[in-house]
Amino acid sequence: MRLGVLDVGSNTVHLLVVDAHPGARPQPAHSHKAELRLAELLDEKGAIGADGVDRLIATLDDAVEAAEDKGCEDVLPFATSAIREAANADEVLARIKAVTGIDLQVLTGEEEARLTFLAARRWFGWSAGKLLVLDIGGGSLEIAYGIDEDPDIAVSLPLGAGRLTAAMLPGDPPEPDDVRALRRHVRAQIARTVGEFNRSGRPDHIVATSKTFKQLARIAGAARSAEGLYIQRDLSRTSLEEWVPKLAVMTAAQRATLPGVSEGRSAQLLAGALVAEAAMDLFGVDELEICPWALREGVILRRLDHLPSL
Numbered sequence: 001m002r003l004g005v006l007d008v009g010s011n012t013v014h015l016l017v018v019d020a021h022p023g024a025r026p027q028p029a030h031s032h033k034a035e036l037r038l039a040e041l042l043d044e045k046g047a048i049g050a051d052g053v054d055r056l057i058a059t060l061d062d063a064v065e066a067a068e069d070k071g072c073e074d075v076l077p078f079a080t081s082a083i084r085e086a087a088n089a090d091e092v093l094a095r096i097k098a099v100t101g102i103d104l105q106v107l108t109g110e111e112e113a114r115l116t117f118l119a120a121r122r123w124f125g126w127s128a129g130k131l132l133v134l135d136i137g138g139g140s141l142e143i144a145y146g147i148d149e150d151p152d153i154a155v156s157l158p159l160g161a162g163r164l165t166a167a168m169l170p171g172d173p174p175e176p177d178d179v180r181a182l183r184r185h186v187r188a189q190i191a192r193t194v195g196e197f198n199r200s201g202r203p204d205h206i207v208a209t210s211k212t213f214k215q216l217a218r219i220a221g222a223a224r225s226a227e228g229l230y231i232q233r234d235l236s237r238t239s240l241e242e243w244v245p246k247l248a249v250m251t252a253a254q255r256a257t258l259p260g261v262s263e264g265r266s267a268q269l270l271a272g273a274l275v276a277e278a279a280m281d282l283f284g285v286d287e288l289e290i291c292p293w294a295l296r297e298g299v300i301l302r303r304l305d306h307l308p309s310l
Contacts, residue, residue: 002029003303004072005296006063008056008079008104010039010138010162011211011265015063016296017070022304026297032066034059035264038082039139039162046087053092057099064102076299078105080112081139081160109156113142115298117151120207122301123293129204132197134279135294136212136272138162141190141279145197153197157189161212161265161272169271172251179248182271187278194282206285208235209294211265212272217290218260219243225260233290237280244273 001021007014017030036059041052048056060077067075083089084106096104107115113135120133133151135142139160144151168182213235218224220239223231247255247270256266280288 001073002071003300004067004070004075005299006060006067006075006077006102007296007299008038008060008077008083010080010082010160011035011037013056013059013063014296015066015075016300017067017072018300020300020304022307026300026304030066030070032063034062037138037162038086039160040166042082042086046085048083048086048088048092053095056092057096060096060100060102060104064100074303076105076303077102078107078299080107080137080295081109081156081158081163084108085139085158109140109142110154112137112140112295113144113154113156114151115302116142116209116295117144117146117154117298118149118301119293119295119298120209120291121149122297123291124205124207130201132203132206132283132285133291134206134208134213134276134288135210136161136208136275137210138268141275143193143197143279145200145203152200155193155196157193159186159189159275161268161275164271164275165268172267173249174270176248179270179274183274183278186275187282190275190278190282197283206283206288207291208276208288209291212269213276213288214290215260215262215265215269216240216243216273216276219258222290229292234287235276235290236287237277237285240273240277240280244270244277247273 004017012033014033018026020026116135117133130147133144137160141157141159144154146152217233217235222233252267255269256263
């Protein structure tokens with residue numbers, strides 16, 4: 001069957017169309033995305049304004065039309081932190097359903113972490129042993145650990161790259177004092193969770209998902225995306241520690257010239273790098289592997305798991 005998964009994230013609205021059936025690897029067939037930056041459309045009260053809701057509805061309409069054009073039998077629409085934490089989330093969801101008919105499911109942060117973990121587990125398989133999975137989104141950081149398909153521990157922290165950039169790094173390039181303050185804030189937040197994970201023992205394999213980690217690995221020398229999914233891509237803490245001070249003195253336009261860094265995400269790359277560096281340091285990670293699958297694939301896999309057997 002052909003499925004579409006419609007991901008309303010803090011940065012983009014992304015429709016991923018796959019050909020899939022239970023027991024098989026989902027095959028990507030089409031990708032349709034639009035940069036909406038919902039996290040930046042919040043007003044001073046934390047609500048998504050009328051213009052933002054109108055833009056979101058128009059973007060969703062385009063995505064649904066694309067799914068229909070590509071022959072999707074079903075579309076799985078979900079939203080993450082930008083809508084989850086909006087002060088008027090219920091109103092926005094009701095308006096979306098009334099205008100478009102889309103029943104947008106809002107995932108909790110823990111659900112995000114668990115579904116992303118599922119995707120990583122399926123990608124690496126049982127031989128990976130105990131997995132630690134890190135995922136930096138636009139609005140939140142997800143961390144999950146376990147040996148099965150459902151993690152033993154799954155947490156979500158308000159440390160997304162877009163959120164932190166908007167709240168704490170106003171300059172371009174940012175002021176050194178702002179960078180230092182953000183570094184302290186990020187490390188204090190992550191440090192509160194480390195003990196719970198450490199009590200479960202050392203992971204056998206440490207992986208990361210998300211555009212932020214992929215871009216950081218690319219500028220540190222990992223293979224281009226054009227070289228395919230099956231090329232191993234790693235990120236070392238040493239390389240990251242070398243790049244963070246360089247990113248801190250660059251403008252967003254200068255970061256956009258780095259390999260693999262898109263203009264739309266260049267402004268938030270420094271905040272993402274500070275979160276990645278802090279997580280690797282505080283969890284004692286010297287090197288991690290980039291996982292091509294993440295939340296969208298986790299949603300698809302969970303849907304396939306619940307299809308009736310033929």
